[in-house]
Amino acid sequence: MKLQKLSSFHISSLINLVISLVVASLSFYSFTLIAKKFGGSAGSDAYFFLLSIATLFTGMVGALFTTILLPIFLELKNSADQKAASWFFSSIFSWSLIIIFPIGLLTYFYYDAFYAQFSKFNPNQILDNRSVLIYFAPIFIVGVISELFRAVVLALGEFFIAALSALFQPLFIVIALFEYSDQLHEEAIAISLLTSKIITLILFFLVASFKNKLKISINFKKNSSAIKFVKIAFPYWSGNLITNLAIFFVDYLSSGLGPGVLTSISYAQRIFALPTTLLVNPILEIARTKFSESQVKQDKQAFLIYYNKLIEYVIYLTIPIGCFYFLFAEEIVAALFQRGAFNSDSVAISAACLKIFAISIPFVSLFMVNGRACESFQKLKWPSIFGTLGNLLMMFITYIFINKFGYLGIPYARLAIDLIYFFPFGFIALTLFFGSLELIFFIKKIAVGIIASSIAMAIYFISGIGSLFKDSPISLMGFIFYGLIFFIIYIAIIFAIHYLKFFDKYNKSVD
Secondary structure (H helix, E strand, O other), X not given: OOOOXXXXXXXXXXXXXXXXXXXXXXXXXXXXXXXXXXXXXXXXXXXXXXXXXXXXXXXXXXXXXXXXXXXXXXXXXXXXXXXXXXXXXXXXXXXXXXXXXXXXXXXXXXXXXXXXXXXXXXXXXXXXXXXXXXXXXXXXXXXXXXXXXXXXHHHOOOHHHHHHHHHHHHXXXXXXXXXOHHHXXXXXXXXXXXXXXXXXXXXXXXXXXXXXXXXXXXXXXXXXXXXHHHHHHHHHHHHHHHHHHHHHHHHHHXXXXXXXXXHHHHHHHHHHHHHHHHHHHHHHHHHHHHHHHHHHHOOHHHHXXXXXXXXXXXXXXXXXXXXXXXXXXXXXXXXXXXXXXXXXXXXXXXXXXXXXXXXXXXXXXXXXXXXXXXXXXXXXHHHHHHHHHHHHHHHHHHHHHHHHHHHHHHHHHHHHHHHHHHHHHHHHHHHHHHXXXXXXXXXXXXXXXXXXXXXXXXXXXXXXXXXXXXXXXXXXXHHHHHHHHHHHHHHHHHHHHHXXXXXXXXXXXXX
């Protein structure tokens, strides 16, 4: 089967990758500043907990928009009914305001009770960190509305704007740390987080309403598309609620492990998430829309093009990254964060967690690809049920593992559930929706990734480069330099394998 190239997809993906590289660099720079200024402290714990709980509540609602609203809006837009698309969006916008404002106000006025229920901070910690934790209410309200507009901006094809908006959060954090951290301390980070979300919302509103002429109004009248949204949303939201709770549950338990532990684990999770944030999510952001368009047009060939290329890309990318993280966890954490108030004890906690997280990177990334592909079929009942069961199982395993292994129980539980549950489930679900998948192709690509990574790492250590990295003084530039050497070796081996046509009998059908 000969597949044509889709240049617009590749160009959009490349632009998103470049923007994501800038965002990731700026984000990590902001994290290094936070580590330098505050180290692993009660105040930094409060900020990361605020970020986690805001992500939980915003994510519970925001995921509905990109997963369900986007395809429905696209369907109306592609049928040349701009008025119906605007009417539908206005209806969801109006009801969202009615729902989220009371929640935000309750969390603001009953601040102490809210954090007493949703954290393991003691009353003194809640009181001492009020200047940081109180920002949840406005961040939640603005964040949800921003996610709504983000979905419609993506549906309107404004991929560049959606990607560019990710710059605001790390940019404002860096500015706040330089200008206001001495006066406002950790509160400066919370203010910058809120400011970035307000600016993002304003940008999305201007792009949607002025550039794309989307007419936005307050609308509570009956709308068939809005009813369809609610019907599809309910089972998905139930599953998504548990997914977000499972993520938050980790920070909830971490908040009771002692000062600085939550911060150290958060840094390990940031490094763990870097490959998906920087190199996988930008592609999936566009592929989500492309998958939905393929479903609307009933174009299975285009769907298969995106899917096979994404799988190949993710396999070749994440296996060597996981290998590098595992072998050089302590050097990576030290290079990124060990400065100022972030001491060697905090580095040891982060590195021990990162070493275990590293093994999960390929499994998580492949599950993300399968998840985006499955979402486009809008058959969300069974994936939601199985996803819910998986996340409940993860919370149970995390609780058990923390009691047994302490803070290391968090990455151990994540690895266990990714390997035995989510990884196989993604392929099973897509097979049920799409039909037979080319599993031999995937197995061969995984074999190539493992062999190339093993050879690259062997060359890396036999040549003495790996030992130089471990023995060299801690520096960010050193980490980048030695990391680039490894990946240059790896890429050369990948090209050599393809040039020599190993495993290539099947590849000709998809390249």
